[in-house]
Amino acid sequence: MLIPRVEKGNPINLIGYVIELLIDNFICNAKYIIAIYLKSNFIVYWTLNRIKTMLSTPVCIIGAGPAGATASLFLSKAGINHTIIDKAIFPRDKICGDAIDGLCMRVMNTYDKSLVEEMISQPHIFNPSMGSKFVAPNGKEARCYHKPVSNNIPSTMYFVAKRFDFDFFLVNKLNPNYADIQLGATVTDIERRKDGIIVTYSKGGISHQVFTKLLLGADGDHSIVLRKLSSRKIDRNYYAAAVRMYCKNIKGIEKDNLIELYYLKNIPYGYLWIFPMANNMCNVGMGLGSNQASKRKFNLVKEFEKIIATDEVLAPRFENCERMENPKGWGLPMAGGKRELVGDNYLLLGDAASLINPLNGEGIGSAMVSGWAAAQFAEKALANNKFDANSMQQYQHQATYRLNTDTKFYNNIVKVFPSAFQHVFLNVFIGSGFAKNLFEKEAKKWMYNSFNTPLEIKW
Numbered sequence: 001m002l003i004p005r006v007e008k009g010n011p012i013n014l015i016g017y018v019i020e021l022l023i024d025n026f027i028c029n030a031k032y033i034i035a036i037y038l039k040s041n042f043i044v045y046w047t048l049n050r051i052k053t054m055l056s057t058p059v060c061i062i063g064a065g066p067a068g069a070t071a072s073l074f075l076s077k078a079g080i081n082h083t084i085i086d087k088a089i090f091p092r093d094k095i096c097g098d099a100i101d102g103l104c105m106r107v108m109n110t111y112d113k114s115l116v117e118e119m120i121s122q123p124h125i126f127n128p129s130m131g132s133k134f135v136a137p138n139g140k141e142a143r144c145y146h147k148p149v150s151n152n153i154p155s156t157m158y159f160v161a162k163r164f165d166f167d168f169f170l171v172n173k174l175n176p177n178y179a180d181i182q183l184g185a186t187v188t189d190i191e192r193r194k195d196g197i198i199v200t201y202s203k204g205g206i207s208h209q210v211f212t213k214l215l216l217g218a219d220g221d222h223s224i225v226l227r228k229l230s231s232r233k234i235d236r237n238y239y240a241a242a243v244r245m246y247c248k249n250i251k252g253i254e255k256d257n258l259i260e261l262y263y264l265k266n267i268p269y270g271y272l273w274i275f276p277m278a279n280n281m282c283n284v285g286m287g288l289g290s291n292q293a294s295k296r297k298f299n300l301v302k303e304f305e306k307i308i309a310t311d312e313v314l315a316p317r318f319e320n321c322e323r324m325e326n327p328k329g330w331g332l333p334m335a336g337g338k339r340e341l342v343g344d345n346y347l348l349l350g351d352a353a354s355l356i357n358p359l360n361g362e363g364i365g366s367a368m369v370s371g372w373a374a375a376q377f378a379e380k381a382l383a384n385n386k387f388d389a390n391s392m393q394q395y396q397h398q399a400t401y402r403l404n405t406d407t408k409f410y411n412n413i414v415k416v417f418p419s420a421f422q423h424v425f426l427n428v429f430i431g432s433g434f435a436k437n438l439f440e441k442e443a444k445k446w447m448y449n450s451f452n453t454p455l456e457i458k459w
């Protein structure tokens with residue numbers, strides 16, 4: 001309240017005082033009115049924030065990475081309404097080596113052949129690579145090429161593209177006619193009900209709830225679905241850590257953009273990679289098994305920096321390297337452990353299901369396969385109105401069996417060659433030409449299947 005300024009006995013001052021008082025009071029009242037208006041608005045906003053709108057959806061997917069986006073694409077293809085939620089707004093970064101392999105192409109070709117064609121037509125984003133170069137701990141090299149056996153198959157063995165672009169490419173294909181797409185929406189809680197699951201997510205500060213009969217957990221390594229409905233126990237035998245760094249001007253990039261894998265004597269069960277990208281960029285990184293990392297008290301970033309600065313083959317290649325970022329780390333949940341992928345009213349996909357290939361660290365393809373398989377099982381569950389774990393048990397087999405050969409191979413190497421002798425195996429395997437023969441023979445099959453054999457479930 002304003003204090004009146006008036007001199008006693010002065011009528012002019014008195015009139016002035018009255019005018020001043022009126023003005024002041026008007027301003028004061030105006031202030032009060034504004035304050036009350038703002039306060040009431042705040043109360044309305046605050047109340048709205050706490051009102052939970054509950055929607056119902058037959059299938060709800062958490063995560064719009066390769067696993068979740070693929071599930072959504074195939075659900076839409078089958079005409080199934082669903083909700084897909086991701087905390088990120090796309091495009092978004094994901095720490096990865098960015099090698100998109102034949103398995104990814106197989107899933108995309110199963111969905112719609114135009115997807116891979118679209119990627120081929122954009123080499124400035126999706127850099128094509130014709131194969132791999134393996135370097136043994138003793139420095140012996142094997143350059144392995146994919147040689148197309150028919151005109152139907154392009155010579156691309158991998159695409160290397162930032163996940164920023166690839167994941168955005170997939171998310172852009174989601175079909176809003178069937179998919180209720182909620183991006184920038186963080187799932188904060190998951191509650192089990194007798195007949196389904198309630199998912200709570202927060203978007204723009206407002207809390208929402210969705211009830212679903214079937215939840216697809218495609219929310220990556222730190223999955224909230226795992227934490228709330230199952231358990232996120234890390235099996236260090238099947239878990240790896242890796243760092244990635246984008247950079248420019250690496251010397252000696254291989255002709256045909258071969259992706260390069262260096263197996264180093266001091267990095268058992270792991271490798272350093274150089275994956276060439278468009279625009280003179282490379283994705284460079286290094287990863288190794290968690291068991292080894294913790295046994296050796298290994299600081300991954302420090303070791304990585306040391307190797308690219310001092311290794312006699314690698315260091316000269318990094319002389320003019322222009323870093324686009326500092327090395328960034330993330331975990332790799334690998335296949336082979338005992339994770340249950342199926343529960344009442346939910347399925348786990350991709351990294352949430354620990355589906356990374358332990359032999360090479362590739363997980364995008366198996367994440368997409370799990371997305372495709374989950375959509376098939378969702379369709380069946382909805383048709384039979386059965387969402388219990390028993391009825392969907394076969395999903396586990398469908399999501400994992402393509403990894404079995406590589407997982408067995410990995411387990412045998414670990415058993416037969418303990419870490420101290422692993423370099424012996426790699427020197428012989430790569431140096432003798434065996435790796436090249438095996439790779440090129442297998443590559444023919446992978447790529448043939450990728451372009452000619454759509455995925456199918458034999459029920």
Ligand SMILES: Cc1cc2nc3c(=O)[nH]c(=O)nc-3n(C[C@H](O)[C@H](O)[C@H](O)COP(=O)(O)OP(=O)(O)OC[C@H]3O[C@@H](n4cnc5c(N)ncnc54)[C@H](O)[C@@H]3O)c2cc1C
Pocket residue numbers: 062063064065066067068085086087088094095096097098099100101185186187188218219220221222223224242243244285287329330331332349350351352356361362363364365367
């Ligand atoms: C360093 C490194 C290198 C790799 N290199 C390769 C490679 O070269 N090739 C290859 O094939 N694989 C590679 N992988 C593995 C690959 O990155 C993963 O297997 C793949 O990303 C799995 O896909 P996903 O869809 O299951 O999970 P993600 O890609 O992790 O997607 C999960 C999504 O869930 C969302 N999410 C998470 N929590 C929530 C929440 N609470 N609410 C809402 N949304 C949420 C996230 O925002 C994210 O978009 C690499 C991994 C690492 C760490």
